Amino acid sequence: MSKSFEKYQKRRLISSYFSVVLSITLVLFLLGVLGLLVMNAKKVEKHFKEQIAISIDLKENVKEVEINALQKSLKLSDFVKETRFVSKEEAAELAKEENGEEFMDFIGYNPFQNSIDVFVNSEFVTLNSLEEFKTSILKREYVDEVRYDEDLVSLMNKNVKRISFWLLVFSIVFTAIAMLLINSSIRLAVYSKRFIIKTMQMVGATKRFIRRPFIWRSIRLGILGSIIAVIGIIALAYFIDNNIPEAGILENPISFGALCFGVLCLGIIITWISTYFATQRFLNLKTDDLYY
Known part of the structure; x- marks a missing residue:
């Protein structure tokens, strides 16, 4: 027991x-x-912040030396993590892959511009910082437009x-x-x-x-x-x-x-x-x- x-x-x-x-x-x-x-x-x-790209659209008459100078100055900045040059031909190919159509056959010309995609360090991904960057880049004569998704950054x-x-x-x-x-x-x-x-x-x-x-x-x-x-x-x-x-x-x-x-x-x-x-x-x- x-x-x-x-x-x-x-x-x-x-x-x-x-x-x-x-x-x-x-x-x-x-x-x-x-x-x-x-x-x-x-x-x-x-x-995720560093996946947001700022596109700098360049004018038609821009010289290669000016593109290289801009990229070098961007790379030296603490603001920028990485840059990538996208030619108008590459942009057209990407659009073709996305849409699956030869859209240039319809319009007869390539509507895209040479551009530089800029990826910013995460700490600078704020609307104020990006607007300051946009303003400073637009001062260059050969830059046509600077674009980024404001709503996405804010959200x-x-x-x-x-x-x-x-x-x-x-x-x-x-x-x-x-x-x-x-x-x-x-x-x-x-x-x-x-x-x-x-x-x-x-x-x-x-x-x-x-x-x-x-x-x-x-x-x-x-x-x-x-x-x-x-x-x-x-x-x-x-x-x-x-x-x-x-x-x-x-x-x-x-x-x-x-x-x-x-x-x-x-x-x-x-x-x-x-x-x-x-x-x-x-x-x-x-x-x-x-x-x-």
């Missing part, structure tokens, strides 16, 4: 520890994924601010939820030991002495759950980088390592704090209250 009871207690204990480790792993993994999103949000924003900047705000809010809320979920799992594990805690207290053990084994056990479970979560985050990062190379999650190993270390530390800190207050609660309860 006693052996079967011991087996039953051992199974309950293993089940309790498993649920604690599982909840810590899942919550910290999701928190780590959110951290990856926050960490790479700036990179994603930079990538992108507005959405970037909105997404950044909600990512911050979601990070704070999710961190709080993570702490509450881990805390609940640990409190349930400690709850199953409430009579042992009170018995130890009644025979004269100090609160610190009683708390110590519970805290160390929870920290070990926290480390185990954190390590599994970190392994999951690393596997996910490798999967994303292999399938979407543009994401470049592992391009900055220091930031990624700091994220994994942060997840590990968070698992230890949350389990330590949760166990401390959970054991403290049962230490302060009267014996009669343990049954409720």
Whole structure:
């Protein structure tokens, strides 16, 4: 009878520890994924902003030396990331590929102009900066027109601010939820030991002495759950980088390592704090209250 009871207690204990480790792993993994999103949000924003092109249309009488001089001066500017010369013939070919028609046969001439596509560094992709750039370029005699999608730039900047705000809010809320979920799992594990805690207290053990084994056990479970979560985050990062190379999650190993270390530390800190207050609660309860 006693052996079967011991087996039953051992199974309950293993089940309790498993649920604690599982909840810590899942919550910290999701928190780590959110951290990856926050960490790479700036990179994603930079990538999309730098895809916006400013087209500088050149007049018919422009000389090659003037085109080369303009491109060199643009490349030397901190404002510009990259430039690309597009001849009128190339522009016509691109239009043909997009429309699938020999439109020049209908109109009898090539309506396009030689142009330079300018890709701007992400920090300068604002309406004010682009307008200043446009004004300065239009001062050159051989420049006919400077074009860019104002609505797209305005919409992108507005959405970037909105997404950044909600990512911050979601990070704070999710961190709080993570702490509450881990805390609940640990409190349930400690709850199953409430009579042992009170018995130890009644025979004269100090609160610190009683708390110590519970805290160390929870920290070990926290480390185990954190390590599994970190392994999951690393596997996910490798999967994303292999399938979407543009994401470049592992391009900055220091930031990624700091994220994994942060997840590990968070698992230890949350389990330590949760166990401390959970054991403290049962230490302060009267014996009669343990049954409720």
